[in-house]
Amino acid sequence: MAQAAKGSKVRVSYTGRLEDGSIFDASETCIGWEEGTGPLEFTIGDGSVILGFNGAVIGMTPGEEKTVFIPVDQAYGAYKEELVADLERKDIPKGMMPMPGEQLEIALEEGQIIPVTVLHVTPAKVTLDANHPLAGKDLTFRIRLDELL
Numbered sequence: 001m002a003q004a005a006k007g008s009k010v011r012v013s014y015t016g017r018l019e020d021g022s023i024f025d026a027s028e029t030c031i032g033w034e035e036g037t038g039p040l041e042f043t044i045g046d047g048s049v050i051l052g053f054n055g056a057v058i059g060m061t062p063g064e065e066k067t068v069f070i071p072v073d074q075a076y077g078a079y080k081e082e083l084v085a086d087l088e089r090k091d092i093p094k095g096m097m098p099m100p101g102e103q104l105e106i107a108l109e110e111g112q113i114i115p116v117t118v119l120h121v122t123p124a125k126v127t128l129d130a131n132h133p134l135a136g137k138d139l140t141f142r143i144r145l146d147e148l149l
Contacts, residue, residue, distance in 0.1 A: 001061045002148055006045040009149040010057055013039050015142045024134065039146055050075050053141060060145040070139045079136030086125045098126050106130075 004010050015026040022032070029036040042048045044057055052070030072078060092098065102118045106128070120127040
């Protein structure tokens with residue numbers, strides 16, 4: 001039977017869990033996750049998924065299922081304090097009321113758009129975090145190779 005290899009286009013189903021067992025993403029609705037996103041399609045080695053997930057699929061055959069542990073350095077990387085910044089309230093668009101936990105997009109001078117999370121809000125400042133929400137976390141995935149495309 002054919003195996004997934006670098007350059008293979010694949011369709012996988014998955015459940016991603018944090019160290020405490022909580023689900024942070026899943027392709028199918030399951031206990032603890034009510035919003036399945038559907039199977040994921042990607043080409044192995046194209047950089048569209050995290051390194052550890054990409055490597056886990058290599059060698060799998062259609063219908064095969066496995067659970068893999070993906071350490072921080074093969075997931076979203078270390079949490080970087082330098083990606084946390086305070087903005088003066090006067091620099092926030094008028095009428096905008098950011099709330100802790102809210103996801104926003106910030107346009108940089110070069111035109112690049114980056115997602116940020118609001119950490120803290122005070123009358124004088126808003127603290128934003130540009131780290132990926134899963135930065136600094138080890139991840140565990142249950143992966144099933146549904147199909148080689």
